[in-house]
Amino acid sequence: MKHKRWATVRVLIWQHIWAIGTGVMILLSVFLSLMIWFNSNQSIAKSTVNDTTGVISTPKSQKNIYAIEQLLWNNAMGQHEAILDFRPTTRQILKRLSSWSVDKVKSRSVSRQELMQLAKQKNTAVLGFGDGIAGEIVSKVVGTQFDLPANGYVFNVVVPLSANPHKVYFLDDKHLKVYEFTITYIDKTLKNVSLSQTKNRVPVKVAYFSQHLMLKYTQSLQMATYSYLLASTKVDTFVTALFADSQATPRGYQEQANVIYNDGDSKQLTINTKKNTLQFDNYHTNLPISSYSDRLRSGYTMLKQLQQLPDNLYYFESHHDGRDLVFRLYSNGLPIFNQNGYGTVVIKTKSAKHVTLEFSQYILQVPLPVDDDEITEVVPTDTVLAMLAQAGYHNTDIADMRIGYTWETDSQNENIVVLKPEWYVELSKNETWHPVSALTKEVQ
Numbered sequence: 001m002k003h004k005r006w007a008t009v010r011v012l013i014w015q016h017i018w019a020i021g022t023g024v025m026i027l028l029s030v031f032l033s034l035m036i037w038f039n040s041n042q043s044i045a046k047s048t049v050n051d052t053t054g055v056i057s058t059p060k061s062q063k064n065i066y067a068i069e070q071l072l073w074n075n076a077m078g079q080h081e082a083i084l085d086f087r088p089t090t091r092q093i094l095k096r097l098s099s100w101s102v103d104k105v106k107s108r109s110v111s112r113q114e115l116m117q118l119a120k121q122k123n124t125a126v127l128g129f130g131d132g133i134a135g136e137i138v139s140k141v142v143g144t145q146f147d148l149p150a151n152g153y154v155f156n157v158v159v160p161l162s163a164n165p166h167k168v169y170f171l172d173d174k175h176l177k178v179y180e181f182t183i184t185y186i187d188k189t190l191k192n193v194s195l196s197q198t199k200n201r202v203p204v205k206v207a208y209f210s211q212h213l214m215l216k217y218t219q220s221l222q223m224a225t226y227s228y229l230l231a232s233t234k235v236d237t238f239v240t241a242l243f244a245d246s247q248a249t250p251r252g253y254q255e256q257a258n259v260i261y262n263d264g265d266s267k268q269l270t271i272n273t274k275k276n277t278l279q280f281d282n283y284h285t286n287l288p289i290s291s292y293s294d295r296l297r298s299g300y301t302m303l304k305q306l307q308q309l310p311d312n313l314y315y316f317e318s319h320h321d322g323r324d325l326v327f328r329l330y331s332n333g334l335p336i337f338n339q340n341g342y343g344t345v346v347i348k349t350k351s352a353k354h355v356t357l358e359f360s361q362y363i364l365q366v367p368l369p370v371d372d373d374e375i376t377e378v379v380p381t382d383t384v385l386a387m388l389a390q391a392g393y394h395n396t397d398i399a400d401m402r403i404g405y406t407w408e409t410d411s412q413n414e415n416i417v418v419l420k421p422e423w424y425v426e427l428s429k430n431e432t433w434h435p436v437s438a439l440t441k442e443v444q
Helices: 002-046 087-097 112-119 135-142 235-242 292-306 381-390
Strands: 070-074 080-083 106-109 124-134 153-160 167-172 177-185 201-209 212-217 221-224 226-232 251-255 258-262 267-272 277-282 313-319 324-331 334-337 344-349 355-360 362-367 375-378 398-409 416-427 432-435
Touching: 070 201, 080 212, 087 124, 087 135, 112 153, 112 167, 112 177, 112 201, 112 212, 124 135, 124 292, 135 153, 135 292, 153 177, 153 212, 212 381, 212 398, 221 416, 235 267, 235 277, 235 292, 292 313, 292 324, 292 344, 292 355, 324 362, 334 416, 375 416, 381 398, 381 416
Parallel strands: 124 313, 334 398
Antiparallel strands: 070 080, 070 124, 080 201, 106 177, 124 153, 153 167, 167 177, 201 212, 221 375, 226 362, 226 416, 251 258, 258 267, 267 277, 277 355, 313 324, 324 334, 324 344, 344 355, 398 416, 416 432
């Protein structure tokens, strides 16, 4: 009887061995998942860059990097408003524009006054880029039927909102040039594009300032402070991506506060371990960089290689005919500034073969709930200009002005970044951006 019972047990075990094995695997999987979760939380709590897991950036198209970043709304009464949360509306406009047919482009030179009059036309929407964009890139953003000169500059696009529109204008603010297209066919007009969901519509005046059109805010803005969880990318991720096509394995060594990797041939990555900022030098670039359009396209290719294409990264500005390209993280349609360069990628063409990339390990990952009590009053444009003049900075000293967010680390939690709205100006002498509060501190 005893042997029979044992035989029965053995049969049952063999019959259920697969079920038992599966159960064991499930329990092991749960145990390992818990361990990974626990260790990840421990790494975040330590807040050390080396322990932070790599961040995978969301792929983003070229036309979404070089996107519209300003919307001026001119109504039928001749009133002008800046739309701060413009992206939903510009998406509607661009979608409808893509179905329009137009005649061949006509270009002409204009005066500053004529340029402003085109931008102030009644019943139009003016789509503004962060800085001048090459015509080839603009055509990809607005519609390939708008066949613009590949290396022509475009700062603004004037789009008619009437029921029977006739022309679309592309404005080159810097060179005082207009590219004009006559509309030959329209599937859907922009007459019924809705602004009902749009908040923060601000009255503005259109002015010409430092070789470009500028929207001057005529009243104060009440703006919220935002917070984000901070994320970072491992250095190993950058090393793997940037030296992928090197013949030799990159070697790393310490030099004072820097860790340096190079392949002994044409590439070097320098990491500032105190600031967690990086500079990559490529002395043998094989990307086309001979023209303005080339440099914009190659800039996007480098961002892809660097794996720096988060959803909130956009083109901000360029200098020296696109030899210096600046991309910034944005929040609510406004650029983010930081004195250490966090949230910024700068691509510099030093020579025909030498290109540098300057960036940081940090990105903003998850927005946190807004605190309604933290509201900042942002004063009108003319008030800012008066404050700057009193501090010794006059219009000729200023290349550009923007409302943006200042990136600050939360005093209670270094894993949280606080974004505070304020005015920024770019000084002409060195093409650097500064918070107005810092420039006017002594006279406040």
